[in-house]
Amino acid sequence: MDAQGACAILGISYKTWSNKGGASAYGLTPFAPGRRKPLFDRAQVEAVRDGSPIPSRGTGEPHPDDLLDEQDVADELGVAYATVRKDHSTGRLSGWTDVCGQAHIRRATLTEIIAARPGRGVGGGRPRKHPHP
Known part of the structure; x- marks a missing residue:
């Protein structure tokens, strides 16, 4: 809240x-x-x-149901905050939930997105100028 x-x-x-x-x-x-x-x-x-004692919020261990905001997602992916904002607005990152006016995504959903990404050098990119023989 x-x-x-x-x-x-x-x-x-x-x-x-x-x-x-x-x-x-x-x-x-x-x-x-x-x-x-x-x-x-x-x-x-x-x-x-x-007037009760304030309970602790847990161990701090990552949980699949944790809600991550755009800055947390940028930190997890190792990219700039602006990249996450752009990917969110264009739909490249899906599964967002609005919490108190701020976009959040479940950690489990982000983990699935990361697992589905192609590895380095897979697909796309500019063709070589001089193909290897």
């Missing part, structure tokens, strides 16, 4: 959230700090609302 969803659960306005210092004032850490639109774990937000 995004910050506005967290505000709704906490019963505060977004302005109050901002004035108090955002997520750090409530002890919340976004899934991917530094992203344009930080997303938070619902169980952690509900724990803050209830």
Whole structure:
């Protein structure tokens, strides 16, 4: 969930959230700090609302159901962020899901896409000027 969803659960306005210092004032850490639109774990937000200890989010091990944003996909593929944006908009990367206004793809789907890609030197490319005898 995004910050506005967290505000709704906490019963505060977004302005109050901002004035108090955002997520750090409530002890919340976004899934991917530094992203344009930080997303938070619902169980952690509900724990803050209830005054309970904030549960951990797991081991940090990659899971097939993890949702990756475009920057995460670029990191996984070893390409520029702009390349992923272009491939997403042209349909070369399919299987995206919209989460709080941001495009995400499941790690398992990305793994399948990577496995289906041809290897180095397979198909395409410019023909040689001088074919080998």
